[in-house]
Amino acid sequence: MWRRVASVSHLFSHSKSTKFNQGASTFKIWETFTSESEIPTPSKGSPFVTFVLGGPGSGKGTQCAKIVEAFGFTHVSAGDLLRREIASGSAYGSVILSTIREGKIVPSQVTVELIQKEMESIDNYKFLIDGFPRSEENRKAFEQTIGAEPDVVLFFDCPEQEMVKRVLNRNQGRVDDNIDTIKKRLEIFDELNWPVINYYSQRGKLHKINAVGTVDEIFEKVRPIFAPLSK
Numbered sequence: 001m002w003r004r005v006a007s008v009s010h011l012f013s014h015s016k017s018t019k020f021n022q023g024a025s026t027f028k029i030w031e032t033f034t035s036e037s038e039i040p041t042p043s044k045g046s047p048f049v050t051f052v053l054g055g056p057g058s059g060k061g062t063q064c065a066k067i068v069e070a071f072g073f074t075h076v077s078a079g080d081l082l083r084r085e086i087a088s089g090s091a092y093g094s095v096i097l098s099t100i101r102e103g104k105i106v107p108s109q110v111t112v113e114l115i116q117k118e119m120e121s122i123d124n125y126k127f128l129i130d131g132f133p134r135s136e137e138n139r140k141a142f143e144q145t146i147g148a149e150p151d152v153v154l155f156f157d158c159p160e161q162e163m164v165k166r167v168l169n170r171n172q173g174r175v176d177d178n179i180d181t182i183k184k185r186l187e188i189f190d191e192l193n194w195p196v197i198n199y200y201s202q203r204g205k206l207h208k209i210n211a212v213g214t215v216d217e218i219f220e221k222v223r224p225i226f227a228p229l230s231k
């Protein structure tokens, strides 16, 4: 069952009543997950949550688009939600912008609240949460606020040099896609990502994917993970 155990609604003005905290009919926590080759079978009405991890430029967003197409997931990108918040001119926009520009991680309550609102607004039960959790703080905030764990965690493992090359060629006009910010992002990624990876590895939820190769080659490594799910 998904339940909100800590309210962060003081950060944003919206209703406290959510589809995630309305009782036993909603969302299940998968406490154990024993085999890396098996995924839990989702039941209609329960969310199937996949966290998508990897450094900047490792190909998370690109692979998410392929997974959406093949398996009918809804893509929820933490970075996109934060950029949307900046563009909306919200009170938090300028703080989010300066945090991203500095290559740092936005406070977890802000990001989790945005993810939660987005999930609540979507009429699907299969979610890809891209670029989250980027730290143990992120991970714990999601658990505490939403009261759930992911079913599957993908980790796109990519050498730094390749990530830098891809980000510098990304051409999306992002404030963090410059060499100075990338260096900081990679340092922070190196410092904060591994505890999250270890956590999910120990819980048998982690699928580590070598992210070097063509987009299609990488997707062929992703596909079998979700093959048991129909679209």
Ligand SMILES: Nc1ncnc2c1ncn2[C@@H]1O[C@H](COP(=O)(O)OP(=O)(O)O)[C@@H](O)[C@H]1O
Pocket: 054, 055, 056, 057, 058, 059, 060, 061, 062, 063, 166, 167, 169, 170, 171, 211, 212, 213, 214, 215, 218
């Ligand atoms: N396998 C790949 N090989 C080469 N370039 C790639 C590959 N996957 C993605 N890219 C490109 O690298 C850049 C970063 O990819 P993206 O999916 O945005 O990564 P992330 O979301 O992890 O930062 C994009 O310009 C994308 O088109």
Ligand SMILES: Nc1ccn([C@H]2C[C@H](O)[C@@H](COP(=O)(O)OP(=O)(O)O)O2)c(=O)n1
Pocket: 054, 055, 056, 057, 060, 061, 077, 078, 079, 080, 082, 100, 103, 104, 105, 106, 107, 111, 130, 131, 132, 133, 134, 138, 176, 185
């Ligand atoms: N969980 C998250 C996700 C993103 N952010 C911020 C900090 C990140 O550098 C930016 C951009 O994230 P995004 O996932 O879009 O970046 P990449 O696709 O990995 O290049 O957003 C965050 O603070 N916390």
Ligand SMILES: [Mg+2]
Pocket: 060, 061, 079, 131
């Ligand atoms: Mg991305």
